[in-house]
Each structure stands twice: as C-alpha cells, then as structure tokens.
Amino acid sequence: MSVSARQLAATACTLGLAPLLLAQALRVRGRTPRLPGAGGPAAGSVPGWGASLRLLVLGSPQWKGSVRRITSRR
Structure with a gap:
C-alpha cells in the first residue's frame, strides 16, 4: 500500500x-442561539382523505414538539 x-x-x-x-x-x-422547543402535541391526527400515513422525523429540532404522526381518514 x-x-x-x-x-x-x-x-x-x-x-x-x-x-x-x-x-x-x-x-x-x-x-x-439555542432555540426553545416547539409547543404542542408530539403526536396527533389530521382528518382528511386517502390511506393512513405515518411519518417519523428523526434528528430535526424544528419538529420537536410538533405532530410526528399524521393519520388521514376517509
């Protein structure tokens, strides 16, 4: 080598x-600057149409405290 x-x-x-x-x-x-975490639920659902959609976000501080799982229903 x-x-x-x-x-x-x-x-x-x-x-x-x-x-x-x-x-x-x-x-x-x-x-x-160190930004504070976002307020709000860490999981939830959003009414809508179509098949269910699960979303997992890792390592992104902008998503901290926001909805990580979105479920849409008919």
Whole structure:
C-alpha cells in the first residue's frame, strides 16, 4: 500500500489547519442561539382523505414538539 504525494500533501494541510478549524467550530457553536422547543402535541391526527400515513422525523429540532404522526381518514 503506497501513499501518493497528493495524499501526503492533503494530510499535511488538514493537520496544519486543524487548530484553525477547531477554533472556528468552537466560535460558531458558542455564537449560535439555542432555540426553545416547539409547543404542542408530539403526536396527533389530521382528518382528511386517502390511506393512513405515518411519518417519523428523526434528528430535526424544528419538529420537536410538533405532530410526528399524521393519520388521514376517509
């Protein structure tokens, strides 16, 4: 397994920029506002037509506290 000069240069650049990137990441994380969770039910149904539809949303804070399961009925 040989390592090309391009791979070595990319690794060197990445390691050289790591402190700057870490400082930038910590600054952005510290300045980003923390939004409160949404109010309302975490599950519910919406009357309508058509077959039932189940929706699961993972990892999205905008959906926190909102309706995660939608059921439509005829």
